[in-house]
Amino acid sequence: MMMEFTTWDIVRNLMFGALWTLGLSVTAFVLGGIVGLLVLAGRMGHTPWLRKSMRGYIEFFQGTPLLMQLFLVFFGISLAGIDVPAWLAAAIGLTFFTSAYLAEIWRGCVEAIPKGQWEASASLAMSWLQQMRYVVLPQALRIAVAPTVGFSVQVVKGTAVTSIIGFTELTKTGGSLANATFQPFLVYGLVAAGYFILCYPLSLYAASLERKFHGSAH
Amino acid sequence: MAYQFDFLAVGEYAGQLATGAASTLGLTAIGAVLGVGLGVLGAVSRAWKLKPFNYIFGVYVEAIRNTPFLVQLFFIFFGLPALGVSLSEWTAAILAMVLNLGAYSTEIIRAGIQATPRGQIEAAASLAMTRAQIFLHVVLRPALGKVWPALQSQIIIVMLGSSVCSQIAAEELTFAANFIQSRNFRAFETYVVTALLYLMLAYFVRWLLAKFGERFVSRRRVAA
Numbered sequence: 001m002m003m004e005f006t007t008w009d010i011v012r013n014l015m016f017g018a019l020w021t022l023g024l025s026v027t028a029f030v031l032g033g034i035v036g037l038l039v040l041a042g043r044m045g046h047t048p049w050l051r052k053s054m055r056g057y058i059e060f061f062q063g064t065p066l067l068m069q070l071f072l073v074f075f076g077i078s079l080a081g082i083d084v085p086a087w088l089a090a091a092i093g094l095t096f097f098t099s100a101y102l103a104e105i106w107r108g109c110v111e112a113i114p115k116g117q118w119e120a121s122a123s124l125a126m127s128w129l130q131q132m133r134y135v136v137l138p139q140a141l142r143i144a145v146a147p148t149v150g151f152s153v154q155v156v157k158g159t160a161v162t163s164i165i166g167f168t169e170l171t172k173t174g175g176s177l178a179n180a181t182f183q184p185f186l187v188y189g190l191v192a193a194g195y196f197i198l199c200y201p202l203s204l205y206a207a208s209l210e211r212k213f214h215g216s217a218h
Numbered sequence: 219m220a221y222q223f224d225f226l227a228v229g230e231y232a233g234q235l236a237t238g239a240a241s242t243l244g245l246t247a248i249g250a251v252l253g254v255g256l257g258v259l260g261a262v263s264r265a266w267k268l269k270p271f272n273y274i275f276g277v278y279v280e281a282i283r284n285t286p287f288l289v290q291l292f293f294i295f296f297g298l299p300a301l302g303v304s305l306s307e308w309t310a311a312i313l314a315m316v317l318n319l320g321a322y323s324t325e326i327i328r329a330g331i332q333a334t335p336r337g338q339i340e341a342a343a344s345l346a347m348t349r350a351q352i353f354l355h356v357v358l359r360p361a362l363g364k365v366w367p368a369l370q371s372q373i374i375i376v377m378l379g380s381s382v383c384s385q386i387a388a389e390e391l392t393f394a395a396n397f398i399q400s401r402n403f404r405a406f407e408t409y410v411v412t413a414l415l416y417l418m419l420a421y422f423v424r425w426l427l428a429k430f431g432e433r434f435v436s437r438r439r440v441a442a
Contacts, residue, residue, distance in 0.1 A: 060413075063374075063420040065381035067392060068413040075405040079221045153284065160286035164385060171289055178296060185300035188293040192285045199284035 005181045011190060017173030018194045020087075024169060025156045025198075027091050032098025032155070039103035044110060046128065054103070061100030066161050069093050074165050090162035098155050105151060109144040110136055146213055150206035153199045160195070170194050227402040228411045231394075238394030239415055245308075245390060246377040246423065249315030253376070254369065256316060257323025258358065264324060265331040275324055282321035288382045290314050295386045311383040311390075319376045326368045330361030359435065366431040373427060374420050381416070391415060 042054035061069065073096070074089040113136050121135040163172035174191035178184040228235075260279065263271035282290065294317075295310040305313065334357050342356040362369070384393035395412040399405040 060417065063378075063417040064413045065378040065392065065416055067381045067384075068395075068409055068416060071409040072406070072413060075409060079406055157284075157286040160288045161382060163288070164382065171286065171292070174289075175292070178292075183300070184292075184296040185298070188289060188297040192281075192289050192293060195285045195289060196281065200280065203280070203284055 005177070007186070010177055010181060010183075010187060013173055013177055014170060014187075014190055014194055017168065017170040018198070020167070020169040021156065021159050021171075021194075022198065024087070024090055024094065024159045024162065024167070025152070028094035028098050028159070029152055029155050031091070031095040033102055035095060035099035036102035036106065039099055040106050040110070041132075043103060043107055058100045058104050061097055062104065066093070066097055066158055067164060069097055070162060070165050086162070086166040086168075089165055090159070090167040093165075094155065094158055094162065097158060098151075101151055101154070102148065105147050106140065106144055109140040109147075112143055113139050142213060146206055146209035149202060149209060153202050153206070156198050156202070157195065223407060224404055225407050225411065227404040228398065228407050230402070231398040234394045234398060235391070235412070235415060238389065238391035239419060241389060242377065242380060242391040242416075242419065243423075245311060245315060245380050245383070245388075246373065248312055249319055249376055249380070250373045252312075252316040253319025253373075254323050254327075256320030257327050257369075260320060260324030261327035261331055261361075262353075264328045278317075279321045279324050282318055283325075287314065287318050287379045288385070290318060291382065291386060307383075307386045307388040310386060311380065311388040314383075315376055315380060318379070319372065322372045322376075323369060326365045326372060327361060330363075330365040331357055333364060334361060363431075363436045366427075366435050370424060370427045370431070374423055377419065377423060378416060391419075 039054050039057060042050040043058065045051065070089060070093040073093040074084060074086075077084045077089065077092075117135055117139070118131060121131040126134070159169055160171040163169060163175065166172070168176075170191055174187050178187040181187060259271075260275040262268070263275050264279075266272075291310065291314040294314050295305065295307065298305065338356050338360075339352060342352045347356070380390060381392040383390055384396055387393065391412060395408050399408040402408065
């Protein structure tokens with residue numbers, strides 16, 4: 001059966017796909033942030049094997065393609081005999097990916113806090129957890145906002161790769177529409193515009209945060 | 219029944235993996251040279267406000283940085299033929315990588331160029347250096363030296379991103395992995411090995427770029 005697609009049909013379908021892109025981005029960013037905090041704690045804590053393994057975790061996810069990570073999650077879970085839906089593999093894979101990058105970004109921010117702050121809080125008999133919670137993190141958070149928002153753009157763009165493992169988000173919807181309408185130029189142009197609409201405000205916000213904090217912090 | 223891992227089933231295809239890895243390295247090498255070259259042009263146009271190129275590069279940078287590489291690749295490979303521009307999978311892959319890296323390196327190198335102290339340019343001019351000499355030796359080289367670590371990371375990100383070029387049937391490392399797992403039905407083992415190969419490629423490229431940077435880019439110390 002042939003179906004005629006008007007431009008509005010294409011746009012409407014793409015908007016629906018973009019909702020899945022948005023949902024996956026938010027999920028991966030929130031869960032990745034939580035896992036990233038745990039990775040950060042392990043990476044900066046006082047347990048040597050934990051430090052080493054978290055360093056390995058970060059290096060693996062920063063040194064391999066996101067597509068490989070998604071394949072590994074997708075086929076790895078199915079080894080256990082569980083049939084993984086694409087959305088779940090996509091969410092898990094992107095969460096790992098996001099957590100590794102955020103942990104590394106935040107580590108830079110924590111390390112930017114002067115050593116004297118650690119020493120002063122240690123001299124007040126604070127435990128490591130208290131030092132982190134009351135002295136270091138509140139200050140690190142300030143510098144962390146801009147690069148964290150900036151990284152969210154990478155997460156949104158990263159979701160496009162999940163189309164390859166079969167998750168029907170914006171890019172995959174675009175692929176199907178391009179095949180059905182024989183208008184790949186228009187469809188992929190619109191897909192790109194969709195990502196731009198999602199990402200550009202985040203980029204602008206990150207840049208404005210950077211200017212703001214750079215002005216007042218130094 | 220517990221799953222039995224079989225990495226030997228991947229070993230049989232070592233040749234294909236090696237060819238794929240070499241293709242990925244080749245793509246990265248061409249992409250890096252042309253992409254950084256494009257980045258230098260963009261950075262100069264943006265830093266020195268050369269109209270109208272600074273506006274063109276401004277739009278280009280934002281367009282590329284706010285859309286996924288995969289979509290850029292599909293647009294070039296599937297979309298452009300509608301305008302009569304048909305590219306082979308390799309040309310499309312290289313074009314996409316160059317355009318992608320070009321945008322990021324424009325911004326990276328621009329930061330380096332803008333950090334050049336004015337006094338150095340004035341000092342060079344007072345030594346009767348030509349504009350070309352000043353640009354090459356006083357502006358560009360120190361600028362590249364300052365931002366080399368960032369460029370290095372970006373080149374590696376582009377290399378890892380090139381794994382999606384398998385989707386337009388460019389026969390690089392991921393394409394080889396997809397082919398192998400369709401033959402030996404050992405998807406997990408195949409992708410574990412491939413992921414580790416990418417990790418090794420990333421370390422190798424990082425090492426190579428660091429060496430290259432030390433030799434050609436970083437500021438050499440001048441005897442006092």
